[in-house]
Every structure is written in C-alpha cells, then in structure tokens.
Amino acid sequence: MVLSKIHRVLGEVTDADELARLQILPSPIFDKIARLAADATGRECARVMVNLKDRQFTIGIYGEDGWSERTLPTDQDFSRAPKFVDVPVGSAYWDVVAKASEIDGRKFTPDRLSFVALGPENERFGSLIVYDFGKTGALSEVVQQQLMLVAKLASHLIQLATSLQLMKLDLDELLG
C-alpha cells in the first residue's frame, strides 16, 4: 500500500457505509486531535475532516460549532485553498463556510477560521479547521506552528488508519 494513494482511495468513497468499510469513522482519538487544535489556538471549536468524493466527513470534533451534521456538502470545498489559511469573516474563503451553515439551517457565526490542509500538496485527503467565536484575532506565528504540528499528527493518524484498513481488505480478498 502506497501512502500517497490515500487521497485517491478516500476520493472514491461516496457514503458513510463505504467509509465504515475502511473504518475511518468518527473516533475519540480524532476528537482528541481536535481538542489539541482548539487548545493550541485558544479557540472554542475544531474539526478534523477527510475529503470524500462528494462531501467532507468529520471524523473528529471538539466544541459545538453550530453544525449538527457530521457531513458537509461539496461546495464546502477547500481543495483549492492554500495549505494554511487564517481568515476573518468576509474573506475569500469565508463564503463557502457561510453557505454550508445556511444549508444546515443553523446559526453559524464564528468571527474567524483557521484551516490547515492534511496530506501532501495535490494529494490532500483532509483538513483541520479551528473556529474563533471570541474575536481573539489572527494566530501568532508560534501558535500557527503548533497548529501545523497538530495537523501533521492528524495526517499521520489518518494515513496509518487508512493504510491498515486497506491492507486488511486486500488480505481478506487474497484469503477469499
């Protein structure tokens, strides 16, 4: 199993059942990653998401960010965003988030969001997003560094989990 294939494998997944076969599901370990991200940035809410074919799927969450569903629509697509974004309301990357909140039909009014892409460039397989509801402003360089480290940890965990499950499926197939 080549690790760089993970984004392609996840990118073919269309529903939660398929994802369940890979056993990439919401899990306490990814909730902890989200909490680490929130703690590192001093913000209330954070999410770890994987990019599927037609949606983004939350596998770890900390805090109540206003979205009740664990899946987000495709137009909430950060694949073309820079590797790291820390932006206030009204910025270029803000509209997609606002749209998602309207679709969900719930109030969603953070003041700022920070986004880190998970996975290598052109092979992104997920994202780590932290929301600021307390008008704490832009992240300092030190805090950005911490957030990038948390994102790196999330990437390692997703890669490990995905590789393991893909190999298990291959093995089961071989064993008939």
Add this chain to the structure above:
Amino acid sequence: MSHSLRNLLLHATGQEVLRSVDLEKSEAFDCIAELAVLSTDFDAGFLAIFDGDEATVIGSHGFEKDVFTKTASSRALNRQILFLADMDKAAPNSPFVDGRLARAKTGLSAGLMLKDEFVGVLAVFSERRLATIAAEQSQIMIDLAEIAGEMIRSKASLKLLLGDLFSLANR
C-alpha cells in the same frame, strides 16, 4: 484475520506489541514531543519506550539522547501523569537533574499505555522552576501520550499484516 494479528489484538501484552513493531525514531513521534514542549512551555521533551532496563527515545524535541536507563525516569513509571515542581528535591540523583542527561528543575510526564500496561513515557522538562501547571497542560500531555499509543498500535498491526502478505506471496 491472520493468526498473528488476532493474537496481537486479543492476547499480546503491551510489551509484546512494542517488540512486534520494533519502533525507531520517527517524525511523527518527534512531532508529539515538540507539541508537548510547545503546549506546556517547557524547554525540552521526549517520548521513550521501555524494554528491560532501558528506555529508548522514539521522539524528541531539544533532547539528544537515544537511550538511557529506565531507572533514570523511575519516578514517572506507572503514572498516568506526574508533575515534579522541584526535581532537585524530589529526585536529586536523577541523571535528568545532575547534568548527565539534563539539568532539569521541573518535570511533567504522562505514561504511555498499551493494552492497559505502562510501556513508556512522554516527558517534558525545564531548567526553570515552575510552582504549578494548569490542568489543561496535564490533559494535553495525557492526550498526546494516548495518541502515541494509538500510533504504536496501528504501526504494529500494519507490520504484522505486511508480514502476512509477504508470507502469502511466498507460498
């Protein structure tokens, strides 16, 4: 499911899981150590696993040693979380205090658990004396140690599966 993997998941002890994976120093574990240091505002830190009398460092930040004796971190053994505000007083003969490994005044550590067994430690230390630490800092250390445990479990399973695949391919 393969016999070896089933054994790993059901019967193997934490120490057996560790031996099955033959861990080396890696970027992921360095990342855990660095996050621990930055999140707690200590000077340096490491993630080490125990085997026999030795502690092998598999991740570090600001700490250069690869191996040290397990007794050097004996106070941290079998503890979920341990804060030593005054290491000079609490462990005057420790190599982390007397300069053999470091000159730490304050230390914070979280036990690394595998299958309900303490198999290592995530530790940070500082040359400054700190009277207290926040509960959040302890929680971060516990979370990071748990994430490290999850990574080791996954790596062990992956390695065993790879071994099974090679065995099958060679039949």
